[in-house]
Amino acid sequence: MTMREMRPGIYSVGSQDWDRRLFDELIPLPDGTSYNAYLVIGEKTALIDTVDPTKEHELVATLKSLNVKVDYVISHHAEQDHSGSIPAVLSLYPDALVVTNERCRSMLEDLLHISPERFLVVSEGESISLGGKTLTFFMWPWVHWPETMVTYLAEDRILFSCDLFGSHIATSDLFVTDEPRVYESAKRYYAEIMMPFRLKVRVHLTKTKALSPDLIAPSHGPIHANPKFIIDAYQDWVADDVKNEVILAFVSMHGSTRAMVDYLIGALMKRGITVKPFNLTQTDIGELAMNLVDAATVLIATPTVLAGPHPAAVYAAYLANALRPKVKYLSVIGSYGWGGKTLEILKGMVPNLKVELLEPVIIKGHPREADFTLLDNLADEIERKHRELGLL
Numbered sequence: 001m002t003m004r005e006m007r008p009g010i011y012s013v014g015s016q017d018w019d020r021r022l023f024d025e026l027i028p029l030p031d032g033t034s035y036n037a038y039l040v041i042g043e044k045t046a047l048i049d050t051v052d053p054t055k056e057h058e059l060v061a062t063l064k065s066l067n068v069k070v071d072y073v074i075s076h077h078a079e080q081d082h083s084g085s086i087p088a089v090l091s092l093y094p095d096a097l098v099v100t101n102e103r104c105r106s107m108l109e110d111l112l113h114i115s116p117e118r119f120l121v122v123s124e125g126e127s128i129s130l131g132g133k134t135l136t137f138f139m140w141p142w143v144h145w146p147e148t149m150v151t152y153l154a155e156d157r158i159l160f161s162c163d164l165f166g167s168h169i170a171t172s173d174l175f176v177t178d179e180p181r182v183y184e185s186a187k188r189y190y191a192e193i194m195m196p197f198r199l200k201v202r203v204h205l206t207k208t209k210a211l212s213p214d215l216i217a218p219s220h221g222p223i224h225a226n227p228k229f230i231i232d233a234y235q236d237w238v239a240d241d242v243k244n245e246v247i248l249a250f251v252s253m254h255g256s257t258r259a260m261v262d263y264l265i266g267a268l269m270k271r272g273i274t275v276k277p278f279n280l281t282q283t284d285i286g287e288l289a290m291n292l293v294d295a296a297t298v299l300i301a302t303p304t305v306l307a308g309p310h311p312a313a314v315y316a317a318y319l320a321n322a323l324r325p326k327v328k329y330l331s332v333i334g335s336y337g338w339g340g341k342t343l344e345i346l347k348g349m350v351p352n353l354k355v356e357l358l359e360p361v362i363i364k365g366h367p368r369e370a371d372f373t374l375l376d377n378l379a380d381e382i383e384r385k386h387r388e389l390g391l392l
């Protein structure tokens with residue numbers, strides 16, 4: 001790892017994880033990730049977050065190489081990618097205190113068995129002066145977990161934003177230089193981590209704008225020296241507006257559902273609707289999640305297997321329900337051989353989605369002309385709905 005100065009007396013001391021390809025045993029990481037930690041040095045010294053336990057040796061080596069004594073370890077979030085090396089830092093500095101909120105303190109005690117006397121609990125708006133550098137803490141829950149908080153360094157106008165505004169990228173860039181690349185990664189990150197809490201994130205976004213930070217330093221990915229870039233992107237993602245897009249998540253076993261999918265793609269294209277098909281046997285779920293951010297309509301296409309939807313379709317429905325995208329319309333298409341409850345099962349799996357269910361097209365066997373007409377009707381209905389929203 002490399003220690004780099006962001007501003008006078010403020011250093012990035014986190015780690016890049018170039019090789020990691022899965023996060024939380026759930027989220028694909030095509031570009032690796034970073035665990036950002038920051039050192040703020042005044043008369044006293046604060047370490048803002050630590051690193052994943054797999055990189056603990058790097059952080060410890062960096063801290064040992066410096067002629068500083070850490071007085072405070074600010075813990076924004078109890079998740080182990082940021083908190084996991086706190087015990088090692090506390091061992092290195094026996095007088096250091098972990099500064100966090102009450103809820104995070106409780107979680108850190110549970111997860112890392114940190115002793116109660118090592119904590120300094122802060123609440124909304126409280127500050128700590130390091131001497132020439134003042135850290136103010138704001139409780140911003142659900143920028144992943146319920147205990148999350150952020151820190152604002154007023155003298156340098158830096159918002160240390162926890163997971164908010166992050167991106168899973170391992171990069172040698174300290175600051176964002178390649179905005180299109182970071183946009184893609186930040187959107188994927190937003191979809192996976194922030195989208196379930198969109199309305200809360202919207203409130204935090206308003207607070208961020210009020211602070212008007214000069215730098216936004218998130219817990220993952222490069223630092224935003226142009227905060228407007230990421231603030232504008234988030235503004236778009238958290239807004240209620242949707243785009244003229246249909247996400248078509250599909251799986252087919254013997255080609256019948258696939259024939260329906262292919263026909264429907266063409267029917268939607270003819271009507272001027274952007275359609276994004278995702279073959280669930282191949283797709284990266286992060287890619288699917290990212291595309292759920294803006295779409296007006298989601299379609300699930302599945303055969304019936306063992307009397308219900310294909311497990312890949314079940315996973316997609318579960319994922320969409322958990323991520324709570326702002327999608328407006330939903331439908332199901334697919335083929336069955338002799339019966340089953342595919343539609344009922346899928347409908348029951350998405351209670352979180354505030355959607356209107358458009359007429360499903362569940363057919364027997366390989367599609368016939370009459371079935372293609374039903375798909376045309378569905379495409380017509382999607383077109384009508386998108387027009388009503390002013391998307392066409």
Ligand code: FEO
Nearest residue numbers: 079081144163219
């Ligand atoms: Fe980066 Fe929610 O931890």
